[in-house]
Amino acid sequence: MKIKVVVTLKNGVLDPQGKAIQQTLNGMGxxxxxxxxxxxxxEVDLSEKDEAKAKNKVEDMCKKLLANLVxxxxxxx
Amino acid sequence: xxxxxxxxxxxxxxxxxxxxxxxxxFKNQMxxxxxxxxxxxDLIVLPGGFSYGDYLRCGSIAGKSKIIKSVxxxxxxxxxxxxxxxxxxxxxxTGLLPGVLQQNKNIEFxxxxxxxxxNNKKNIxxxxxxxxxxxxHIAHNEGNYFCTDDELKMLKDxxxxxxxxxxxxxxxxxxxxxNGALQNIAGIFNKEKNILGMMPHPERMIDKYLSGExxxxxxxxxxxxxx
Numbered sequence: 001m002k003i004k005v006v007v008t009l010k011n012g013v014l015d016p017q018g019k020a021i022q023q024t025l026n027g028m029g030x031x032x033x034x035x036x037x038x039x040x041x042x043e044v045d046l047s048e049k050d051e052a053k054a055k056n057k058v059e060d061m062c063k064k065l066l067a068n069l070v071x072x073x074x075x076x077x
Numbered sequence: 078x079x080x081x082x083x084x085x086x087x088x089x090x091x092x093x094x095x096x097x098x099x100x101x102x103f104k105n106q107m108x109x110x111x112x113x114x115x116x117x118x119d120l121i122v123l124p125g126g127f128s129y130g131d132y133l134r135c136g137s138i139a140g141k142s143k144i145i146k147s148v149x150x151x152x153x154x155x156x157x158x159x160x161x162x163x164x165x166x167x168x169x170x171t172g173l174l175p176g177v178l179q180q181n182k183n184i185e186f187x188x189x190x191x192x193x194x195x196n197n198k199k200n201i202x203x204x205x206x207x208x209x210x211x212x213x214h215i216a217h218n219e220g221n222y223f224c225t226d227d228e229l230k231m232l233k234d235x236x237x238x239x240x241x242x243x244x245x246x247x248x249x250x251x252x253x254x255x256n257g258a259l260q261n262i263a264g265i266f267n268k269e270k271n272i273l274g275m276m277p278h279p280e281r282m283i284d285k286y287l288s289g290e291x292x293x294x295x296x297x298x299x300x301x302x303x304x
Contacts, residue, residue, distance in 0.1 A: 013223065014257065016184045065141060068134055068170070070177045071223060 001046060003058045004077040005066060008039035013071045042066060078103050078303045080120040083148065085110045085139045090125035090161065090280060097280035098122070101296040110142045119303060120157040121148055123164030125216070125278055135178060135219045136166030145171060157201065158272045162217055165264065165274035174265055174274045175232070176224030181217070182257025188216040190289070191255055193240040193263045193277055194247050200270035202239070206298045210247045211240075211291040213277035215255060220276040222258040222265075232265060240264040240275055 009015050015037050022036040044061065048054040055076050062074040080103040084091045091107065098105040106116050110128075115121065129138035139145070145167075152158045152173055160168040168174040181187055193211050195203050224232070232238050242261040244253040254261045256276075264275025282292030 014179065014182065014221070016180050016182055020184055065133070065137065068137070068177055070169075070175075070225065070228075071179065 001048060001051065001054050003044045003046065003054050005042040005044065005058060005062060005074055006039055006077060007042070007062070007067045007072050007074045009037060010071055010073055078120060078300050079116070079118045080105045080122060081108045081116055081118040082106075082122045082124055083108050083110060083144055084124070085126070085128035085142065087128045087130055088124050088126035088163070090163075090278060093278075093280045094122055094124045094161070097283045097292065097296055100283060101293070102300050103296075108144060110139065110144050112144050113147060115144070115147045115151055118151075118156070120159060120299075121151055123148070123158070123160040123167050124280075125162030125164060128163055128167065131219075134170065136163060136168075136170040139163075139167045140170030149173060152267075152272050155269065155271050159202075160272075160274040161278055161280065162215075162220075162276055165276055166219060168272065168274040173272050174267055175228040176222055176259075176265070178217075178219045178276070179221040179223050180219050181221050181255075186216075186218045187220070187255050189214070189255070191215050191263075191277060192243050192245050192247070192253065193275075194243040194249060195240055196238050197236045197266070197270075199236075200239075200266060200273075201302045202270075202273050202295075202299055204298075204302050206294060208291065208294055210243060210245065211277075211279075211294065212245075212282070212289055213279055213291055214281040214288065215277050216281075217256070217276055220256040220258065222262040222276075224259065229259065232262075235268055237266045237268065237270070238262055238264075239266050239273055240277070
């Protein structure tokens with residue numbers, strides 16, 4: 001089964017790419033954009049039919065590789 | 078002094094490091110990332126470059142490679158481990174050093190000479206070094222050091238901020254910070270000070286005709302301290 005994960009920067013961690021995107025959007029005629037935070041999206045396909053077990057495994061993967069917990073949070077969708 | 082440089086797919090400073098180490102008397106060997114065992118060494122070097130194309134996060138894939146288990150084991154037994162640039166990023170990803178190297182604040186790849194100040198000489202890397210301010214080269218996109226408040230306190234309390242970006246007079250300020258690194262941090266130690274991670278490349282400054290010689294000072298000092 002496929003498990004989807006979103007990894008985002010923690011609050012307060014500098015996101016220079018997000019900032020550049022925000023400034024570009026402002027310049028393109030979207031002055032209403034206050035902030036953009038960029039993250040990562042993963043689809044992990046596992047040989048596991050039990051959703052709870054699969055999510056458990058993916059959580060372990062997030063902690064060990066997919067996210068760097070010093071600066072990132074992860075959310076299993 | 079025996080050394081070994083680990084080559085990852087995408088490393089590009091491995092041979093520069095090999096040349097530098099040999100020039101100052103190290104007996105150096107190259108080790109492939111897919112090997113499991115390290116040769117008998119006094120110093121392991123994780124070189125600069127773009128291991129695994131910087132996929133996922135810089136150093137994250139290299140930090141899980143086969144050879145890394147042996148490097149971690151070697152480091153935890155007190156062996157000397159030096160990580161330069163991508164090597165520093167790998168050391169933080171393995172957890173051997175705290176914190177993380179984020180993208181440069183100005184979203185630019187920075188390639189230039191900088192000055193760094195040696196903050197702590199009570200370690201094998203900088204003991205007896207006769208210059209406090211070294212001019213070295215940096216070349217990175219992710220050199221913006223960041224760590225939690227607790228980690229920063231731990232680094233400061235234990236005097237583990239090895240080198241800081243400064244100007245030619247040794248002043249550490251915002252102007253002399255090339256990449257937005259927290260408190261101008263350019264390199265740090267672990268608590269035991271056998272592991273050093275730093276963004277600047279000493280191996281690029283070993284020839285007075287090509288670049289400069291402050292890298293020579295670093296390597297000469299290290300091998301003399303080991304004798």
